[in-house]
Amino acid sequence: EDQVTQSPEALRLQEGESSSLNCSYTVSGLRGLFWYRQDPGKGPEFLFTLYSAGEEKEKERLKATLTKKESFLHITAPKPEDSATYLCAVQPRFSGGYNKLIFGAGTRLAVHP
Amino acid sequence: EAQVTQNPRYLITVTGKKLTVTCSQNMNHEYMSWYRQDPGLGLRQIYYSMNVEVTDKGDVPEGYKVSRKEKRNFPLILESPSPNQTSLYFCASRRTTGEYVLTFGAGSRLTVL
Numbered sequence: 001e002d003q004v005t006q007s008p009e010a011l012r013l014q015e016g017e018s019s020s021l022n023c024s025y026t027v028s029g030l031r032g033l034f035w036y037r038q039d040p041g042k043g044p045e046f047l048f049t050l051y052s053a054g055e056e057k058e059k060e061r062l063k064a065t066l067t068k069k070e071s072f073l074h075i076t077a078p079k080p081e082d083s084a085t086y087l088c089a090v091q092p093r094f095s096g097g098y099n100k101l102i103f104g105a106g107t108r109l110a111v112h113p
Numbered sequence: 114e115a116q117v118t119q120n121p122r123y124l125i126t127v128t129g130k131k132l133t134v135t136c137s138q139n140m141n142h143e144y145m146s147w148y149r150q151d152p153g154l155g156l157r158q159i160y161y162s163m164n165v166e167v168t169d170k171g172d173v174p175e176g177y178k179v180s181r182k183e184k185r186n187f188p189l190i191l192e193s194p195s196p197n198q199t200s201l202y203f204c205a206s207r208r209t210t211g212e213y214v215l216t217f218g219a220g221s222r223l224t225v226l
Contacts (some may be wrong), residue, residue: 029223043203103155
């Protein structure tokens with residue numbers, strides 16, 4: 001069964017304290033892995049897509065990496081405005097996967113000044 | 114501004130009273146989808162549509178109906194709501210060509226008493 005597990009469920013950081021969020025997945029062939037950011041009261045907002053093991057993408061203080069079993073979202077020197085829930089999702093290559101994403105439950109990140 | 118608009122944003126109703134959650138996008142996207150978000154479970158796909166008059170079930174379609182009579186609109190219909198349909202609902206859309214990027218609405222929080 002296709003599955004996505006994110007850890008930790010919640011993370012509290014001090015401003016400037018770098019850390020990483022984990023997304024472990026089992027899927028019947030991976031078409032793509034996605035990271036979204038969700039602010040309270042809003043819908044998820046797209047951040048990155050990764051397609052193959054070894055791929056990395058960066059945006060400001062965020063860097064996403066991908067292996068054959070997991071993805072990491074590295075946050076370097078975070079600021080309070082990085083506080084949000086970060087969602088990971090996979091798009092299966094098979095099982096009708098083109099038309100759906102399988103989401104993890106998310107990691108709630110709080111960055112304090 | 115490119116966006117997905119959902120209404121209502123908040124709704125409290127009673128068991129068995131039919132309701133419709135509307136979704137409209139202004140980006141001329143072919144693909145539209147409905148997800149529900151529950152604590153600890155992540156986003157789960159209810160229904161999706163590849164284009165006008167083309168709809169298909171997602172992972173949790175029971176108790177829901179959809180229609181796609183116009184390209185911009187994709188309403189979610191709960192014919193006889195039950196308390197287990199209390200959830201946060203998101204509509205999303207994307208192009209069917211190019212990068213797989215979902216644009217989400219702001220969400221509709223539904224409570225069924």
